[in-house]
Amino acid sequence: xSETVKTEKHGFQTEVGKLLHLVTHSLYSNKEIFxxxxxxxxxxxxxxxxFKALSDNSLYESDGELRVRISVxxxxxxxxxxxxxxxxxxxxxxxxxxxxxKSGTSEFFGQLTGDESKDSQLIGQFGVGxxxxxxxxxxxxxxxxxxxxxxTTGVQWESAGEGDFEVTDIEKSTxxxxxxxxxxxxxKEFLDEWxxxxxxxxxxxxxxxxVEMWKEEVPERDGPDGPEGDKIPAEPAHWEQVNAAKALxxxxxxxxxxxxxxxxxxHISHDFEDALTWGHNRVEGTxxxxxxxxxxxxxPWDMWNRETKHGLKLYVQRVxxxxxxxxFMPTYLRFVKGVLDSNDLPLNVxxxxxxxxxxxxxxxxxxxxxxxxxxxxxxxxxxxxxxAFWKEFGNALKEGPAEDASxxxxxxxxxxxxxxxxxxxxxxxxxxxxxERMKEGQDKIYYIVADSYNAxxxxxxxxxxxxxxxxxxxxxxxxxxxxxxxxxxxxxxQLVSVTRGSLDLGDLDDDADKEAQKAIEEAAEGxxxxxxxxxxxxxxxxxxxxxxxxxxxxxxxxxxxxxxxxVKLMKAAGQPVPEQKFILEVNPEHDLVKxxxxxxxxxxxAEWSQLLLDQATLSEQGALxxxxxxxxxxxKLLLAAK
Ligand SMILES: Nc1ncnc2c1ncn2[C@@H]1O[C@H](COP(=O)(O)OP(=O)(O)OP(=O)(O)O)[C@@H](O)[C@H]1O
Numbered sequence: 093x094s095e096t097v098k099t100e101k102h103g104f105q106t107e108v109g110k111l112l113h114l115v116t117h118s119l120y121s122n123k124e125i126f127x128x129x130x131x132x133x134x135x136x137x138x139x140x141x142x143f144k145a146l147s148d149n150s151l152y153e154s155d156g157e158l159r160v161r162i163s164v165x166x167x168x169x170x171x172x173x174x175x176x177x178x179x180x181x182x183x184x185x186x187x188x189x190x191x192x193x194k195s196g197t198s199e200f201f202g203q204l205t206g207d208e209s210k211d212s213q214l215i216g217q218f219g220v221g222x223x224x225x226x227x228x229x230x231x232x233x234x235x236x237x238x239x240x241x242x243x244t245t246g247v248q249w250e251s252a253g254e255g256d257f258e259v260t261d262i263e264k265s266t267x268x269x270x271x272x273x274x275x276x277x278x279x280k281e282f283l284d285e286w287x288x289x290x291x292x293x294x295x296x297x298x299x300x301x302x303v304e305m306w307k308e309e310v311p312e313r314d315g316p317d318g319p320e321g322d323k324i325p326a327e328p329a330h331w332e333q334v335n336a337a338k339a340l341x342x343x344x345x346x347x348x349x350x351x352x353x354x355x356x357x358x359h360i361s362h363d364f365e366d367a368l369t370w371g372h373n374r375v376e377g378t379x380x381x382x383x384x385x386x387x388x389x390x391x392p393w394d395m396w397n398r399e400t401k402h403g404l405k406l407y408v409q410r411v412x413x414x415x416x417x418x419x420f421m422p423t424y425l426r427f428v429k430g431v432l433d434s435n436d437l438p439l440n441v442x443x444x445x446x447x448x449x450x451x452x453x454x455x456x457x458x459x460x461x462x463x464x465x466x467x468x469x470x471x472x473x474x475x476x477x478x479x480a481f482w483k484e485f486g487n488a489l490k491e492g493p494a495e496d497a498s499x500x501x502x503x504x505x506x507x508x509x510x511x512x513x514x515x516x517x518x519x520x521x522x523x524x525x526x527x528e529r530m531k532e533g534q535d536k537i538y539y540i541v542a543d544s545y546n547a548x549x550x551x552x553x554x555x556x557x558x559x560x561x562x563x564x565x566x567x568x569x570x571x572x573x574x575x576x577x578x579x580x581x582x583x584x585x586q587l588v589s590v591t592r593g594s595l596d597l598g599d600l601d602d603d604a605d606k607e608a609q610k611a612i613e614e615a616a617e618g619x620x621x622x623x624x625x626x627x628x629x630x631x632x633x634x635x636x637x638x639x640x641x642x643x644x645x646x647x648x649x650x651x652x653x654x655x656x657x658x659v660k661l662m663k664a665a666g667q668p669v670p671e672q673k674f675i676l677e678v679n680p681e682h683d684l685v686k687x688x689x690x691x692x693x694x695x696x697x698a699e700w701s702q703l704l705l706d707q708a709t710l711s712e713q714g715a716l717x718x719x720x721x722x723x724x725x726x727x728k729l730l731l732a733a734k
Contacts, residue, residue, distance in 0.1 A: 138175025219362030533599030
């Protein structure tokens with residue numbers, strides 16, 4: 093019976109096609125990373141096998157020495173990266189090498205601009221993995237056989253990196269995967285063994301499995317005493333280990349260079365850029381573990397995608413257990429990458445077991461603290477780098493006070509805001525900076541939350557603060573209202589909204605100020621009760637303002653009511669919200685209010701009152717329930733004033 097070799101053609105998932113196009117057209121400035129990516133995959137395949145073999149030792153097939161081998165064939169113009177890791181079945185090869193499993197992939201491709209330099213940076217954040225092979229190869233052949241499967245179940249996967257790939261059944265006696273790169277004509281420089289060796293050294297030293305390269309036979313040679321002396325014996329051709337093959341985190345901190353830390357970071361994160369900062373710690377005592385945690389420079393493209401996996405790489409006694417162990421990092425620090433190697437957890441630990449383990453809790457607390465300390469250190473030592481971090485990750489950190497009450501004060505110390513102090517939209521002001529600049533007699537931190545930076549900056553509520561030279565934090569991100577509802581104080585100073593409740597400037601107002609306010613209030617009693625009578629139920633209250641100097645009126649949220657920003661957020665989330673009523677504050681010193689006060693006809697006075705309320709609502713909320721009615725009323729009063 094003749095054997096049938098089943099060959100099938102498959103189209104790539106659309107996104108893979110796009111990714112391949114970008115890989116071949118945008119990544120030419122950093123070609124050598126293909127080796128890092130493929131060796132990384134080989135090391136991952138070894139890790140996965142080691143993990144599976146914990147419960148089924150036969151998977152090693154009496155070959156437990158896991159390694160990656162790199163060889164070149166100058167005549168064929170190929171480089172082969174060969175591992176004896178977990179391998180792939182035919183179905184796995186089709187799925188893993190023909191589709192991208194990450195959620196949100198199509199959104200990612202939607203972000204691409206067509207501008208090659210911008211896009212190549214984006215791909216860096218996306219991670220190209222296996223497809224980086226096509227940077228240097230115009231054809232890639234993958235031969236694989238899954239551990240524990242029969243030699244006849246091997247698969248050959250082949251593609252020229254365009255629309256499709258071909259898979260064929262093959263026999264493969266050895267377990268694992270060979271990736272054969274048929275180099276493009278202009279990439280033949282990578283056939284040079286010394287070049288290849290130096291790239292492997294650069295990228296693979298910290299990888300825990302051996303990376304080996306073929307060393308040709310060295311014939312017998314003369315020794316130091318020349319042709320008459322002893323000969324140096326011939327060295328037969330052999331596979332030579334070219335990396336240290338010691339997991340980086342198991343080494344002494346003092347022996348590891350920044351470059352090595354960064355290479356390892358790129359290995360675990362697939363980032364193209366160096367990390368911003370990292371912390372490497374060995375903990376002994378009640379718990380015994382090593383953590384190596386990195387803060388990236390740039391936010392991943394899918395940081396705001398709820399389904400994105402995040403978390404640390406978990407090892408137990410140096411055996412890889414799982415990727416994306418999210419139990420060790422709170423969500424607001426989801427951008428942290430790294431490795432955790434525990435000596436306390438059992439080797440058969442599962443995600444479920446991690447969920448309610450005391451060991452997990454302790455490590456999570458400690459890792460969270462470490463990251464916050466790393467950030468504090470960066471903020472202190474390198475404010476510029478911290479500012480760059482804040483731009484990328486600030487909005488994630490702002491989720492911290494709500495999620496992690498025990499570290500609230502620490503997180504608050506790391507927050508940065510725009511403020512009236514520098515009067516620009518850059519978020520650079522720390523709460524500690526604010527406190528340092530507080531006025532004599534000031535005991536509170538004042539802030540405003542509005543829909544946009546401009547709305548916050550120009551809000552009438554700031555008038556009195558500007559007049560007195562008191563700084564106000566300007567907040568306008570969606571997450572700010574959420575943040576501020578969980579952050580009531582910092583360094584024992586209360587955080588107070590300038591648009592809420594009655595304004596209490598405490599000792600910022602001196603006795604003369606208070607006297608003057610009292611006099612104005614008394615003089616305006618009649619005016620206030622007229623406005624109250626004409627607006628009736630549409631407001632919660634009417635009173636004389638102490639916040640305004642230039643505007644005629646403003647609306648204020650009552651102390652215990654939900655802020656208007658929060659109402660908007662809840663509405664947007666489809667949640668039921670109570671009807672909102674505001675307190676109208678009027679400024680009797682303003683000419684418009686004086687003019688209105690002098691109006692004898694009650695119905696015209698009522699029109700003015702409504703106009704005042706609408707104006708104040710507009711400048712606070714940016715919209716009115718019935719804008720046409722407002723315009724009609726305004727026109728009527730303008731015409732009457734002719
Ligand atoms: N040498 C290999 N041995 C076994 N499986 C492999 C090997 N190389 C790739 N794969 C499989 O192909 C999948 C896709 O690889 P690829 O490098 O594109 O992405 P990834 O490693 O999953 O993701 P990322 O690179 O972003 O971490 C891998 O997840 C793995 O399942």
